[in-house]
Amino acid sequence: MPASLNSGYDPEEIRHLREECRKAGRSFIYTPNEDLDEPTGDEFAHFQFVGRHQNREAIYDAVMYTLRLHHSSIVYEEAERRAAKSFPLYVPLDMRDETYKANEDLDEEVELFITELIEEIEEAEDIKVQEHLELDTAADYGIDLDVCLNVEAITDEVIENFIRDFNTNALRLDTTLYSFKSEEEEE
Helix, strand or coil: CCHHHCCCHHHHHHHHHHHHHHHHHCEEEEEECCCCCCCCCCEEEEEEEEEECCEEEEEEEEEEEEEHHHHHHHHHHHHHHHHHHHHHCCCCCCHHHCCCCCCHHHHHHHHHHHHHHHHHHHHHHHCECCCEEEEEECCCEEEEEEEEEECCCCCCHHHHHHHHHHHHCCCCCCCCCCCCCCCCHCC
16 A cells, blocks of 8 residues: 555644653553454553654554564464374364364363473474564555564563664664573473
8 A cells, every 4th residue: 555545654643643652651652452362461562653664754553572472472383283283183273263163172182282392392492583573564554563572571661662773773683593491391
C-alpha cells in the first residue's frame, strides 16, 4: 500500500499519537490487541511510537519480545514438528478447529514426548537465535516493526531506549547466536 493511502503517515494521526504519548508520559503507548496471541508476563510488548521513514514521519506499530521467548517459541515449534512425525494422528493446538475430535490419551502422550524433545533440543543447543528487527512498510497502518532483543524483560525503560536508539540511527543489534534452556531447568 502506498504511504499516501496509509493513515499511519497522516499528520493528524501522528499528532493524535503524540498527544496520547504526552498524556502517558512516555514516547510510546501500549496497544493491546486481542488478535495477537500475546504471552503473559514481561517478555512481550505491543506498542506504537512516532518515528521517521524515508524522510517522513510515520507511526510505527511495534511488537517487542525477549530473545529467550523467541528461542522457546522456535524450540517448541521444532519439538512439535518432530512429534508430528512420530505421531501422525496428533493435531497441533494451532491447527485444531471446530471439527477437531479430542483424543486426551494421545494428546497427553504427545505432550510428554514434546517435553522430552524440548529438553533434547535445548541440551544439544540445536536452535540458536539472535537479536533482530523486521520492518514491514506494506502494513495497513503505519509501519509494522518486529523487534527481538536479548534482555531479561521488556520494560518501559527498554522500550524508551530502543525508540531513542532507533530514531537516532544509533541502534546496534547483537549478532551473537544464543541458545537457552528452560527456566525450570536452571533453578
